[in-house]
Each structure stands twice: as C-alpha cells, then as structure tokens.
Amino acid sequence: MKIAIPIDVHTDETRTLLIPDVAAKLIKRGAQIEVETGVGLRSGHADAAYTAAGATVVTDRDALLSAADMILRLHKPAAQEINLMKPGAIHVSFLDPFNEADLVRKLAERKVSAISLEMIPRITRAQKMDVLSSQANLAGYVGVLLAATHSKKILPMMTTAAGTITPAKVLIIGAGVAGLQAIATARRLGAKVSAFDTRPVVEEQVKSLGAAFVKIDLGETGQTKDGYAKALTEQQLAKQRQALKKVCADSDAVISTAQVFGRKAPVIVTNEMITAMRKGSVVVDLAIESGGNVEGAPFNQIADRDGVTIIALANLPGRVPVNASQVLSGNLLGLVEEFWDKEGKKFVLKQDDEIIKGCLITHQGEICHPEIKARLAKN
Numbered sequence: 001m002k003i004a005i006p007i008d009v010h011t012d013e014t015r016t017l018l019i020p021d022v023a024a025k026l027i028k029r030g031a032q033i034e035v036e037t038g039v040g041l042r043s044g045h046a047d048a049a050y051t052a053a054g055a056t057v058v059t060d061r062d063a064l065l066s067a068a069d070m071i072l073r074l075h076k077p078a079a080q081e082i083n084l085m086k087p088g089a090i091h092v093s094f095l096d097p098f099n100e101a102d103l104v105r106k107l108a109e110r111k112v113s114a115i116s117l118e119m120i121p122r123i124t125r126a127q128k129m130d131v132l133s134s135q136a137n138l139a140g141y142v143g144v145l146l147a148a149t150h151s152k153k154i155l156p157m158m159t160t161a162a163g164t165i166t167p168a169k170v171l172i173i174g175a176g177v178a179g180l181q182a183i184a185t186a187r188r189l190g191a192k193v194s195a196f197d198t199r200p201v202v203e204e205q206v207k208s209l210g211a212a213f214v215k216i217d218l219g220e221t222g223q224t225k226d227g228y229a230k231a232l233t234e235q236q237l238a239k240q241r242q243a244l245k246k247v248c249a250d251s252d253a254v255i256s257t258a259q260v261f262g263r264k265a266p267v268i269v270t271n272e273m274i275t276a277m278r279k280g281s282v283v284v285d286l287a288i289e290s291g292g293n294v295e296g297a298p299f300n301q302i303a304d305r306d307g308v309t310i311i312a313l314a315n316l317p318g319r320v321p322v323n324a325s326q327v328l329s330g331n332l333l334g335l336v337e338e339f340w341d342k343e344g345k346k347f348v349l350k351q352d353d354e355i356i357k358g359c360l361i362t363h364q365g366e367i368c369h370p371e372i373k374a375r376l377a378k379n
Helices: 020-028 047-053 062-067 101-109 124-129 129-151 178-189 199-206 234-249 271-275 321-338 355-361 370-377
Strands: 002-005 033-035 056-058 070-071 090-093 113-118 158-160 162-165 170-174 193-197 251-255 282-285 301-305 308-312 360-363
Touching: 020 033, 020 047, 020 321, 033 047, 033 062, 047 056, 062 101, 101 113, 101 193, 101 360, 101 370, 124 321, 124 355, 129 178, 129 251, 129 282, 129 308, 129 321, 170 178, 170 234, 170 308, 178 193, 178 199, 178 251, 193 234, 234 271, 355 360
Parallel strands: 002 033, 002 070, 033 056, 070 090, 090 113, 170 193, 170 251, 251 282, 282 308
Antiparallel strands: 113 360, 158 162, 301 308
16 A cells, blocks of 8 residues: 655644654555655655655655555645545545535545544544644643743742742643643743633643642533533633633733634633733733634734733644654554554555544545534535
C-alpha cells in the first residue's frame, strides 16, 4: 500500500505529520511511504532522514497525490487537489466536516474514503490516536509561556532584600486537556492559579494540580459522552460572565481554553471584563481558531486593549514543532497500526468498528457519517 505525505501548504504551519522514525516503523510493516520533498524541514527533518528511513522523496506533488492509496496530512485538502486523488483512496486529515459542506460533498463525489481526525471518538482504545488531545496539551503549555512573556509581572513569588514579590494570579477558563496543562505549567512557574469549568466533575482534577476551583452556580450543566462541555444557554452564559468578571479583575493573566465540539467557541471574556482588569494584565485566547473566547480578539494577532494585552495567536502547537510533530506522528501510527492488515500489508477500513464509525465521513461515493449527513442535509 502506497502512503503519501504531502507538505501542508499553510504558510504558518511548522508541524510535520509523519517524522522519519515513525515512517520507518510503517515501512517495516510493509507500507510504501512517499513524502513530498521538504515535508519535514520546518520541524527539523531533512529529506535525507526520510530516505535513510526507507521512504521515497517525491518532487512532483500532483504525481504524489495521484498515485497514493492513502494520504496522510494535517490540514484539509484544497478543493482542486481532490480531483487528483484516486477513487477509493483513503484520505486522513482534519476536515472540519461540520463547517465544510462543499469539501465533504466533493470528497464523496470523488469516491474518496475520508477520515476526519477530530472525529476520532474519545474512547480508551482510541487514546493513542487522539490528535486533538495531543495538540491541545501542547497549546496549554505554550499559552502559559506566552502569558508569562507578555505579562508585566513575574509569575513566581520571590523573596528579596527589598521585600517579597507576591506570585502572579492566573485564571484558567476551561479544564479540558489544554486547560489542565495550562494549570500545571502555570503552577510549575510559581503562579497562584485558579480555574473555572462548567463541568463540576473536573473540580477534583483541578485541585489535584494545586489550583483553586472557581464555583459558579449555573444550574444544569454537564458534558457529552466524549467528555466535552455542553453548550450553555444565553442566560447561563450571562450569569457566568458576570461572576467571572470579578475573578478576571483580580487576575494578572487569564487563559481561556473553552470550546464546544462541532460549534463556534463561546464568547466568555467580554470587553467589560477586560476593562475591569488591571493595566499590564494579559489575556490569552486558546480558542481563537474556532471563533474565540475573547470578545473582538483579532485573529492571529497580539493587541492592546485599555492596557491589557490580548494574545489571540493561531496554531500554538506549531510553536513547538519538534514535539508537536513527534506526538502527531505517534497518533497517526496508532491509527494506522490499529487497522493494518499484516498479511495484506494494507490499511483496512473496518466499517463496523467503533473508531471507524466515528471518524469516517465519506466512503464509496456517499457521506456515510450519520451526524454529518444529517447536518449537511439541512444546508
């Protein structure tokens, strides 16, 4: 089976989906790996490293895509490249299928079997292939470093001859994977950390990391079967914002990580809340790529608003591309190995498998994922 790894053409992308060490593992299992020349350069992997691993380096991108039985990439394909794929080819990437109706339909028309990485179900067996979690973990870490870099205060307490410097107060909004890593990182840097989440079940995890849990009575909340926070009503959001305004006003840094799967991120940090914060404070919006938690945050920019620094940079995992590429490759290896036929030396789409059912969007000319099919039927 011929597996192709094209370059992700996004100008700000530094990550590589398959590093040479992992390519070598797939080759040992009988896969033919072809990579586009330069695919690993931005994360420190030269073409020679792929050649040494047993992969073939291809200079012709169109030929690479046309010959592939399986294509692994990070971002969704350009519409014009779908026509280059063989009918029956398997395409694996982030697809954003809830919002990319035309792209999904085009993949179905081309009879491409499209797997959407963000749709891999959060079950125990699929943890090794959970790309969302691996990248969110790094985003939480980088978010704290950005806050520390742009803050006008240091994070840890220091005792000096001139007096004691009190630790900075950091508020983390959202205690999912990114939020928990942000808590842990801010604590390691010596900050006094508090955290808020609409899911009461995460209070114990927050406290276990040494942070205080901010309690706000919002009535009935909870999480989905995959562990994501459920969307709040407008009344609940208003109550949450009012309570968080007081906490933000007393914080030196606010890092917001709240996202709702398949929907636009909720606006949590309002202009009113930012105005109430001390000058020199920092707000980091980790949800900017899905709409943003901070009202009016400029996409992929750092801005000043009333003396408060707003950091809304995209692709935070891409700021640590060596490790981001390492764990991405591990995730993809987990996915491919789970469904690899050792005798036939190929990836097998087991449509009755729980994981494939959850992430396979198109197959044999049809949109086969029930939820996506129902959503797109309304558009």
